[in-house]
Amino acid sequence: xxxxxxxxxxxxxxxxxxxxxxxxxxxxxxxxxxxxxxxxxxxxxxxxxxxxxxxxxxxxxxxxxxxxxxxxxxxxxxxxxxxxxxxxxxxxxxxxxxxxxxxxxxxxxxxxxxxxxxxxxxxxxxxxxxxxxxxxxxxxxxxxxxxxxxxxxxxxxxxxxxxxxxxxxxxxxxxxxxxxxxxxxxxxxxxxxxxxxxxxxxxxxxxxxxxxxxxxxxxxxxxxxxxxxxxx
Numbered sequence: 392x393x394x395x396x397x398x399x400x401x402x403x404x405x406x407x408x409x410x411x412x413x414x415x416x417x418x419x420x421x422x423x424x425x426x427x428x429x430x431x432x433x434x435x436x437x438x439x440x441x442x443x444x445x446x447x448x449x450x451x452x453x454x455x456x457x458x459x460x461x462x463x464x465x466x467x468x469x470x471x472x473x474x475x476x477x478x479x480x481x482x483x484x485x486x487x488x489x490x491x492x493x494x495x496x497x498x499x500x501x502x503x504x505x506x507x508x509x510x511x512x513x514x515x516x517x518x519x520x521x522x523x524x525x526x527x528x529x530x531x532x533x534x535x536x537x538x539x540x541x542x543x544x545x546x547x548x549x550x551x552x553x554x555x556x557x558x559x560x561x562x563x564x565x566x567x568x569x570x571x572x573x574x575x576x577x578x579x580x581x582x583x584x585x586x587x588x589x590x591x592x593x594x595x596x597x598x599x600x601x602x603x604x605x606x607x608x609x610x611x612x613x614x615x616x617x618x619x620x621x622x623x
Contacts, residue, residue: 392493392513393437396558396567397430399423402453402603403561406430407517410439411491418443418490420510420517421560422456424615430456431463443490446470446478447519447560448507449611451533452601458614468614471499473506477614482508498547502540503528509548515556516571522548523559524566527580530593532600533608537593541586549575 393410402423408430410417417439422430434441441464444457448471457468458477469488470478482488484499488510496511500521507528510517520528522544530537548557553572576582580592601607610617 393417393439394515395433397426397433399426399453401425403563404453405558405560405562405567407558408433409490409493409495409512410437411493414491415439416442416491418445418488418495419460420445421447421450421519422460424454424456424459427456427459427463431460441466443488444468445488445495445510445517446474447509447517448504449475449533449608450560451604451607452561453603454607454610454617455615458616461614471506471508475612475614477612500543500547502530502536502538502543505534505536507543511551514552514554515558516548516551517558518548519560522557522574524557524562524564524569525574525578527578529596529598531596531598532604537590538586540593541589544581
């Protein structure tokens with residue numbers, strides 16, 4: 392398997408490239424619109440064919456590149472059942488997306504948003520904003536639900552082997568990867584907390600809304616195409 396972790400500095404978003412070496416088929420997970428040329432250049436340099444874009448959820452902090460990549464390459468855009476209607480394929484818990492010989496298993500992990508999913512590829516979990524390094528996604532907009540997120544993390548993600556690598560959609564402190572075992576032991580939002588304590592913590596965060604919220608959410612529901620009413 393070919394694997395690359397890419398970073399967008401403005402939104403602190405990680406985009407992941409995974410590819411099957413045998414067939415050359417590749418997928419990008421959570422691509423950012425401003426990084427289309429960078430990502431396509433890497434695909435070309437590695438001699439790959441982009442066949443899929445996998446979205447973990449409708450993002451609020453950046454505009455997705457899924458629509459632009461589909462126009463350029465003809466790739467298939469994959470999102471959750473409750474996600475963007477413009478996706479070509481809508482997946483649910485337990486579904487498998489095949490990228491060449493790679494089998495990417497879908498894990499429903501709602502709570503940050505109601506459409507959040509994670510993708511499991513071997514010993515790597517791409518968790519979107521559900522589980523971050525020593526943190527987790529906020530739950531105060533886009534039908535977020537703290538109790539639901541607690542269940543998604545503790546019952547779905549924490550059920551994975553401790554050695555499973557966790558690759559989140561964001562990190563704001565320069566951390567690139569963690570493991571399920573590490574987060575069970577060291578995540579301050581979860582360690583020693585039952586569901587009620589977690590919900591109380593999440594409700595007390597008082598975070599400012601994402602800067603691009605009003606633009607990104609409607610654009611991402613259209614696979615990155617900015618609605619005419621918001622276009623500059």
